[in-house]
Structure formats: C-alpha cells, structure tokens
Amino acid sequence: MLLAQRGFRVQVFEKQDVIGGRNAEVRLGDYRFDLGPTFLMMKFLLDELFAEGGRRSTDYLQFKQLDPMYELRFHDRSMLVHSDPQAMKAEIERNFPGEGASLDRFLARESQRFEKLYPCLQKPYGTLASMISPTLLAAVPHIAAGRSLYDVLGDYFRSEELRLAFTFQSKYLGMSPWDCPGLFTMIPYTEHAHGIYHVMGGLSRISEAFAQVAREEGAEIHTSAPVKRVLLDGRRACGLELESGEKIHCDHVVLNADFGHAMSTLFDEKDLQRYKPSSLRKLRFSCSTFMMYLGLDHTYDTEHHMIVFSRNYKKNIHAITNGKADLDDVSMYVRNAQKSDPYGAPPGHSALYILVPVANNTSGLPWHEYKERYRAKVLQLLRESTPYGDVTPHIRQELVITPEDWEKRQSVFLGATFNMAHSWNQMLYLRPHNQFEEFENCYLVGGGTHPGSGLPTIFESARISANLICEKCAIPFPVAKPLELALA
Numbered sequence: 420m421l422l423a424q425r426g427f428r429v430q431v432f433e434k435q436d437v438i439g440g441r442n443a444e445v446r447l448g449d450y451r452f453d454l455g456p457t458f459l460m461m462k463f464l465l466d467e468l469f470a471e472g473g474r475r476s477t478d479y480l481q482f483k484q485l486d487p488m489y490e491l492r493f494h495d496r497s498m499l500v501h502s503d504p505q506a507m508k509a510e511i512e513r514n515f516p517g518e519g520a521s522l523d524r525f526l527a528r529e530s531q532r533f534e535k536l537y538p539c540l541q542k543p544y545g546t547l548a549s550m551i552s553p554t555l556l557a558a559v560p561h562i563a564a565g566r567s568l569y570d571v572l573g574d575y576f577r578s579e580e581l582r583l584a585f586t587f588q589s590k591y592l593g594m595s596p597w598d599c600p601g602l603f604t605m606i607p608y609t610e611h612a613h614g615i616y617h618v619m620g621g622l623s624r625i626s627e628a629f630a631q632v633a634r635e636e637g638a639e640i641h642t643s644a645p646v647k648r649v650l651l652d653g654r655r656a657c658g659l660e661l662e663s664g665e666k667i668h669c670d671h672v673v674l675n676a677d678f679g680h681a682m683s684t685l686f687d688e689k690d691l692q693r694y695k696p697s698s699l700r701k702l703r704f705s706c707s708t709f710m711m712y713l714g715l716d717h718t719y720d721t722e723h724h725m726i727v728f729s730r731n732y733k734k735n736i737h738a739i740t741n742g743k744a745d746l747d748d749v750s751m752y753v754r755n756a757q758k759s760d761p762y763g764a765p766p767g768h769s770a771l772y773i774l775v776p777v778a779n780n781t782s783g784l785p786w787h788e789y790k791e792r793y794r795a796k797v798l799q800l801l802r803e804s805t806p807y808g809d810v811t812p813h814i815r816q817e818l819v820i821t822p823e824d825w826e827k828r829q830s831v832f833l834g835a836t837f838n839m840a841h842s843w844n845q846m847l848y849l850r851p852h853n854q855f856e857e858f859e860n861c862y863l864v865g866g867g868t869h870p871g872s873g874l875p876t877i878f879e880s881a882r883i884s885a886n887l888i889c890e891k892c893a894i895p896f897p898v899a900k901p902l903e904l905a906l907a
C-alpha cells in the first residue's frame with residue numbers, strides 16, 4: 420500500500436487464496452473469525468498510514484474502542500482491566516487493596532519510556548553506526564538493561580497477580596515475562612494509555628483495507644500465487660520465480676513471508692551466508708499457539724477478551740519455553756467478538772476464538788496425539804473456570820489449528836506464531852535487517868525483521884522498508900510524525 424501510494428508499480432504474490440496471512444479471515448459455514456490478531460493497539464499508527472495517502476482509516480474501517488479492555492481470570496478472582504485510569508485504579512484497589520495508586524506511577528514513568536523508545540522502533544538498524552544514533556542514545560537510560568518485564572513491573576506493583584495483569588502481554592511477543600526484556604513495558608503502557616480497539620467485522624478487515632487502497636493506487640494482488648524462489652543476479656535480488664514457472668523481473672523484492680520459512684524455502688543454501696537453513700535453529704523462536712474456532716448456536720454475555728491464567732503461571736510458561744506440554748494447568752485466551760460486533764455469526768449465535776500458548780515445533784510434540792487432549796482440556800476449562808459453561812452441545816462448526824498446522828498450512832517456521840524471539844541478541848542491528856543484509860535490492864517486512872512481531876510493529880517494518888526503497892531511488896516520502904502529533 421505504501422509503495423503503491425508513493426508511485427511504485429507493485430505486484431503482490433500471495434500463496435494462499437486470501438490475503439492477510441496471520442491476519443486473514445477464517446470462514447466456517449456462517450461463522451467468521453480472525454485467524455490471528457484480535458487486539459488492535461496503537462491505532463494512531465494505522466491512521467497515519469492511511470493519512471499518508473490522503474485517506475482516512477475510518478473511510479475503510481470502523482473501529483470500536485473497548486472498555487473494559489479485557490477480563491483477567493485468576494484461580495481465586497477475576498478482574499476487569501479498564502483504559503479509564505480512575506476505573507482501573509478502583510478495580511486494582513478492589514482486588515489488591517493499597518495498590519491502586521501505583522497505576523499513576525506506572526503511567527507517569529512508562530510514558531517517558533514510551534516517548535523515548537517508540538522513535539527507535541521507526542528507524543532501520545542496518546549498520547553498526549545506526550546503533551549510536553542520537554535517538555537510540557537518548558533511549559538508553561530507558562531500556563531497563565538486564566531486567567525482565569516481570570522485574571520492571573515489580574517497581575510498581577507488589578502482588579504477583581497484579582504484576583501478571585501487566586505482563587501477560589508478552590504473549591504478543593511469544594515470550595515469557597521472566598525472559599522478555601523489561602523495555603516491553605511499552606506494551607501494557609500503550610494499552611492503558613492509548614486503548615485497545617476492535618475493528619468491526621474483525622481485524623482481518625485491516626489487511627483487506629490495505630489491499631483495497633493498494634489496488635486503488637494501481638497495485639496488482641495475485642492470490643493463490645506461491646513464490647518458488649527469489650531470482651538472484653550475483654548478490655542482487657532481481658525477481659521471483661512462481662511455482663507456476665512464471666518469472667517476474669523487478670527492481671526491488673520485498674519479502675513478507677515468515678522469515679525462517681523464507682530462508683528455508685526461497686533461496687539455495689549456498690547463496691545464503693548468515694541465515695542458512697541449517698543454522699536457523701540456532702536462533703531463538705517464539706512459542707506457538709493451539710487454536711480453537713467454534714461456531715456456537717448460543718450467545719454469551721461475557722467480555723470481548725478474557726484471559727484465563729493457569730494456577731501456576733510461571734510453571735506453565737516455563738513448560739512452554741522448554742518444549743513441554745503442560746496439560747494439567749494451561750492458560751488460555753477467549754475472544755467473544757459478538758459482545759461488541761454482530762458480524763461474524765448469525766443472530767443468536769457466536770463465533771468463539773480460543774488461543775492456548777504452547778511450545779513451538781522444536782518440542783517435537785506429536786500433535787496428532789495432543790490435538791484431542793488439548794481440545795478436551797480447553798472445553799473442560801471453559802466449563803469449570805469461566806462463565807461459558809459447557810459449550811459442547813452448542814458447537815455447530817469447529818476448526819482446530821495446532822503448531823504443526825501453523826507450520827504446514829500457514830508457512831510459519833517451527834509454528835512459532837510470533838516469529839523470532841525478541842531477546843536482546845535478536846533485536847535492532849541483531850535482528851534480520853529491513854534492507855536484507857544477504858542481498859542487495861531485497862527488503863524484509865513482517866515479524867522477522869525490525870522492529871518485530873505484532874501488528875503495529877509489522878506496520879512500522881513496512882514503513883521502514885518502504886522508506887529505504889524510496890531513499891535508494893531518491894523518491895521523497897513523508898517522514899513519520901513525532902509521537903505527540905501522531906497521538907493528537
């Protein structure tokens with residue numbers, strides 16, 4: 420969309436028969452679901468991307484800010500998380516007496532961190548010199564070096580469960596709060612400061628809206644058009660060969676395929692230097708997800724987003740990180756979109772989306788065996804630990820996706836749904852570069868490059884790579900607005 424808006428002739432080749440990748444729509448009979456993302460954060464960035472082409476996001480998408488943002492269910496209590504600070508403080512006080520005022524400290528300190536760190540996510544780190552840019556240097560006092568997300572939250576909140584209420588967001592990065600770098604307090608901060616949005620019709624509408632704008636700007640989008648390999652002229656990318664045998668020659672190649680998948684399928688091993696398929700497993704990858712999409716002939720007056728914590732969350736996360744199945748004590752996320760949006764299910768019905776974080780495929784878990792066991796566990800948890808009760812008699816449509824399916828059907832390397840982990844040694848200059856270091860004229864976008872996984876960050880990766888292409892071609896492009904203007 421960005422390149423088409425800036426005057427490039429763009430062709431998109433998508434393997435699947437629908438666009439969107441992880442952010443595509445899933446249809447089961449009369450029910451519609453988002454395949455992956457359900458939380459839209461930092462909507463201001465989406466607005467800016469549409470505004471760049473003289474458009475308004477609201478001409479293409481209808482947003483609904485959620486308040487309460489979500490419900491958290493612990494084994495002994497349940498808590499509503501509000502974006503309104505007064506309501507949130509009252510809810511903290513109700514559940515964790517004496518800790519309500521800590522929210523003000525969290526918001527005040529974290530707004531400074533966000534202000535300094537966010538501009539670092541908008542720049543490329545293709546050279547070592549970029550690591551000493553004034554923007555990055557100004558952010559250094561705020562990076563919480565050597566501290567985990569869980570540690571940093573301890574600066575504000577005493578109770579274990581309250582800390583978890585602000586750290587479970589590391590799920591978006593597929594990491595454990597005890598491993599995840601402390602600077603990612605940015606995620607809970609931006610939720611509380613800028614809100615969480617639903618897109619009417621589902622977040623997959625965002626992908627469809629990007630495609631619509633791209634087409635309006637002359638881009639051609641080919642679905643069911645798998646790419647077989649990237650064509651090279653020495654160390655320069657010069658086109659694509661499709662599975663159909665057709666060859667497409669072009670000036671610039673932008674790779675959006677999952678990074679590990681692209682490295683293991685789109686190049687010859689001999690042509691790769693740093694990211695050879697045989698060395699990819701030395702990188703750290705995120706966890707995976709076990710998914711259930713249920714079309715139900717019943718409606719539920721439950722929150723739009725509900726997170727159910729396992730009794731021993733740390734043990735559960737530890738098992739996932741270490742490639743183990745922890746069927747006794749799982750955590751799960753349930754999304755009841757019909758709470759806010761009638762689209763997606765016939766009247767009187769619901770389209771329930773359930774996500775269970777699980778180990779990625781380095782675990783070697785036999786999913787043909789575990790699939791039924793996880794399914795039974797999810798249904799049991801819904802029955803025993805949530806207001807949904809026994810949904811089994813209401814199931815009219817059902818789809819289950821395991822880590823194996825993510826890898827085989829959705830081309831996600833190791834089924835690591837949130838891509839490469841966001842550890843210190845895999846960020847900024849140490850993450851695959853937006854101007855891909857292996858080949859000239861080859862650019863990366865998506866969760867495998869800088870800044871990383873999650874919708875807002877992959878949108879930034881697209882903007883960074885589009886800017887780099889424009890710089891190379893000496894084509895002027897709009898500079899990202901300073902944060903205070905983007906938020907205005």
Ligand SMILES: Cc1cc2nc3c(=O)[nH]c(=O)nc-3n(C[C@H](O)[C@H](O)[C@H](O)COP(=O)(O)OP(=O)(O)OC[C@H]3O[C@@H](n4cnc5c(N)ncnc54)[C@H](O)[C@@H]3O)c2cc1C
Nearest residue numbers: 434440441455456457458645646676836865866872873874
């Ligand atoms: C279950 C789940 C829940 C999530 N929840 C959230 C959330 O609530 N909020 C949030 O912000 N983020 C969330 N995320 C993360 C977010 O979805 C991802 O970071 C983002 O969508 C990844 O985008 P991408 O472009 O990197 O990859 P993808 O969306 O996977 O895009 C890659 C595309 O490349 C295509 N492709 C691969 N190989 C080829 C080939 N050879 N030829 C042609 N095409 C090919 C694929 O079909 C796919 O369409 C979630 C992710 C998952 C999986």
